[in-house]
Amino acid sequence: MLEACVLATILCGFFGIIFKKNLVMKIVSMDVMSTGVIAYYVLIASRNGLFAPIISDAENVTYADPVPQAVILTAIVIGFSIQALMLVGVMKLARDNPTLESNEIEKNNTP
Amino acid sequence: MSTITIAWIALPFFVGFVAYLFPKLDRYLALGVALVSGAYASLLFAASPLTLELLDSFGVTLIADQLSGYFILTNALVTAAVILYCWHSGKSAFFYAQTIILHGSVNAAFICADFISLYVALEVIGIAAFLLIAYPRSDRSIWVGLRYLFVSNTAMLFYLVGAVLVYQVHHSFSFAGLRGAPTEALALIFLGLLTKGGIFVSGLWLPLTHSESETPVSAMLSGVVVKAGIYPLVRCALLLEEVDPIVRIFGVGTALLGVSYAVFEKDTKRLLAFSTVSQLGFILAAPGVGGFYALTHGLVKSALFLIAGVLPSRNFKELQHQPIATSIWIALVMASFSISGFPMLSGFGAKVLTTKNLLPWQTIAMNVAAVGTAIAFAKFIFLPHEKQESRENIRRGFWSAIVLLIGGLMVANVVYYEAYTLENIVKPLAIVGAGWLAYFAIFRRAALKLPRVLEEFEHLIGVMSLMLILLFWMVWTRSGI
Numbered sequence: 119m120l121e122a123c124v125l126a127t128i129l130c131g132f133f134g135i136i137f138k139k140n141l142v143m144k145i146v147s148m149d150v151m152s153t154g155v156i157a158y159y160v161l162i163a164s165r166n167g168l169f170a171p172i173i174s175d176a177e178n179v180t181y182a183d184p185v186p187q188a189v190i191l192t193a194i195v196i197g198f199s200i201q202a203l204m205l206v207g208v209m210k211l212a213r214d215n216p217t218l219e220s221n222e223i224e225k226n227n228t229p
Numbered sequence: 230m231s232t233i234t235i236a237w238i239a240l241p242f243f244v245g246f247v248a249y250l251f252p253k254l255d256r257y258l259a260l261g262v263a264l265v266s267g268a269y270a271s272l273l274f275a276a277s278p279l280t281l282e283l284l285d286s287f288g289v290t291l292i293a294d295q296l297s298g299y300f301i302l303t304n305a306l307v308t309a310a311v312i313l314y315c316w317h318s319g320k321s322a323f324f325y326a327q328t329i330i331l332h333g334s335v336n337a338a339f340i341c342a343d344f345i346s347l348y349v350a351l352e353v354i355g356i357a358a359f360l361l362i363a364y365p366r367s368d369r370s371i372w373v374g375l376r377y378l379f380v381s382n383t384a385m386l387f388y389l390v391g392a393v394l395v396y397q398v399h400h401s402f403s404f405a406g407l408r409g410a411p412t413e414a415l416a417l418i419f420l421g422l423l424t425k426g427g428i429f430v431s432g433l434w435l436p437l438t439h440s441e442s443e444t445p446v447s448a449m450l451s452g453v454v455v456k457a458g459i460y461p462l463v464r465c466a467l468l469l470e471e472v473d474p475i476v477r478i479f480g481v482g483t484a485l486l487g488v489s490y491a492v493f494e495k496d497t498k499r500l501l502a503f504s505t506v507s508q509l510g511f512i513l514a515a516p517g518v519g520g521f522y523a524l525t526h527g528l529v530k531s532a533l534f535l536i537a538g539v540l541p542s543r544n545f546k547e548l549q550h551q552p553i554a555t556s557i558w559i560a561l562v563m564a565s566f567s568i569s570g571f572p573m574l575s576g577f578g579a580k581v582l583t584t585k586n587l588l589p590w591q592t593i594a595m596n597v598a599a600v601g602t603a604i605a606f607a608k609f610i611f612l613p614h615e616k617q618e619s620r621e622n623i624r625r626g627f628w629s630a631i632v633l634l635i636g637g638l639m640v641a642n643v644v645y646y647e648a649y650t651l652e653n654i655v656k657p658l659a660i661v662g663a664g665w666l667a668y669f670a671i672f673r674r675a676a677l678k679l680p681r682v683l684e685e686f687e688h689l690i691g692v693m694s695l696m697l698i699l700l701f702w703m704v705w706t707r708s709g710i
Contacts, residue, residue: 128386128390132383132690132694135379135383135690136687136690136691141375144379145379148379148382148383148386151383151386152386155386155389155390158390158393159389159393162393162396162397165397185287185396185400186393186396189345189402192345192349193348193389196349196352196353197382199356200352200355200356200378200382203356203359203360203378204375204378204379207359207363207371207374207375207378208375210366210368210371211368211371211372211375214368215368220686220687223372224372224376224685224686226368227368227369227372227373228437228681229441
């Protein structure tokens with residue numbers, strides 16, 4: 119069930135990238151898609167347990183797998199730096215294309 | 230050796246930031262990093278293959294052997310040539326710093342053997358390439374860069390899902406984990422790599438990006454950066470024999486697709502970009518010997534892009550009426566001969582070696598692609614030329630870069646000097662002859678203009694979903710995996 123929701127989020131983001139006309143909305147859709155991917159990693163990490171893997175006195179607790187979480191942390195950082203970079207690019211483009219419609223920008227900027 | 234490897238990987242990133250602090254030294258630092266990579270690559274040819282596993286089985290895995298040696302050498306030579314080309318151009322420290330970081334991340338992609346290190350390397354490549362493409366800060370350059378970053382980032386998100394599916398089965402991200410991984414994992418990962426590497430229809434973002442960038446950036450992108458997506462495919466094909474046929478099929482497909490666009494192209498830089506799409510196919514068509522082909526292609530394609538940058542026009546029609554300087558024409562002809570597989574330059578050896586390693590079903594298609602390449606480059610070879618004295622318009626660094634690249638092509642002949650037998654020489658000559666004949670008979674006057682609808686941004690994203698279905702089906706039907 120949870121897995122289906124996560125995959126639906128990824129697909130929603132993907133279709134958003136295709137169907138939204140505004141460049142900012144496209145970037146937001148990409149963010150939705152990457153949120154879905156992150157959630158998928160967290161979901162897989164918690165297959166065997168939910169507790170944070172920290173050494174403590176508690177006995178026999180089921181730990182979540184730390185590796186996918188550590189990995190996705192890197193991916194989150196990369197993802198938001200790319201989005202920041204894209205938004206800066208969009209800001210520059212917005213001066214000459216105030217509506218930010220991707221078709222218009224594409225038409226103006228392809229030879 | 231392992232210490233050297235780690236120090237060598239970290240060096241470019243360190244130097245990249247130092248270049249900011251000492252803007253006066255930027256060019257020297259950049260050239261130094263490229264030379265270090267070259268030295269490291271030659272070390273790899275001498276040493277035995279090295280496998281490094283840092284932090285247990287789920288950590289970083291690196292494989293350094295001859296195959297990565299070829300790719301790293303390509304990277305080193307192309308970067309050095311690009312820096313020499315830019316030497317007197319007054320580019321800022323920012324440009325050189327990004328070049329160094331791009332160089333470093335491409336190096337990292339050429340040596341890693343697990344999906345997450347590869348992901349990080351590919352994303353850093355995406356960012357650094359975007360900054361280089363958008364360096365002129367014009368609207369067009371920003372749009373082209375944005376489009377590139379968008380496509381590659383979306384593809385990498387699919388790739389990440391595939392990577393975690395591999396992890397779920399094996400509790401390890403290493404390439405070897407593809408064996409036994411579910412069908413969808415392989416399909417998702419390959420979608421990411423094929424898109425990033427510019428293969429087949431998912432690679433149609435490449436022509437616009439490579440043709441609209443500045444000359445040195447195009448040379449860098451076409452020469453080495455796309456190969457960061459190719460190398461993992463080759464590596465996987467060598468590690469797992471089940472993946473091998475899929476990679477070969479895509480090699481043939483992209484070789485034919487790229488060349489069929491290239492023969493009708495009227496613009497020099499777009500022709501070169503489409504030829505990149507098709508040449509990458511030659512690397513994938515015979516993964517076992519792909520390294521050597523990647524080396525020769527990287528050298529020749531960056532040389533061609535640098536030469537195309539000093540031609541008076543980008544349009545072939547105008548170039549027909551505007552003679553170019555003979556010295557440039559000679560360099561152009563040498564590079565075109567190499568890429569068409571004419572004996573004397575190492576493009577010939579690479580082509581012979583690849584042809585020998587093809588499977589029977591690939592042979593006809595790849596020969597057609599080779600004829601197509603000869604047709605496309607006949608457009609360059611038969612340009613009019615004359616002796617010109619005034620060469621003010623040519624950059625001072627241009628000749629040193631070209632000498633380095635073409636010299637590299639000549640020296641690389643050593644790798645496979647066995648190619649020079651009578652039988653081997655006759656066949657490429659026949660292919661080149663057939664190509665030139667077809668050029669004069671048909672393509673010289675052909676006015677067909679292929680539609681560019683597939684290169685529109687939304688179609689590029691949409692094609693990813695189609696490719697995903699195609700890949701899924703391909704993996705499914707050969708389901709030994």
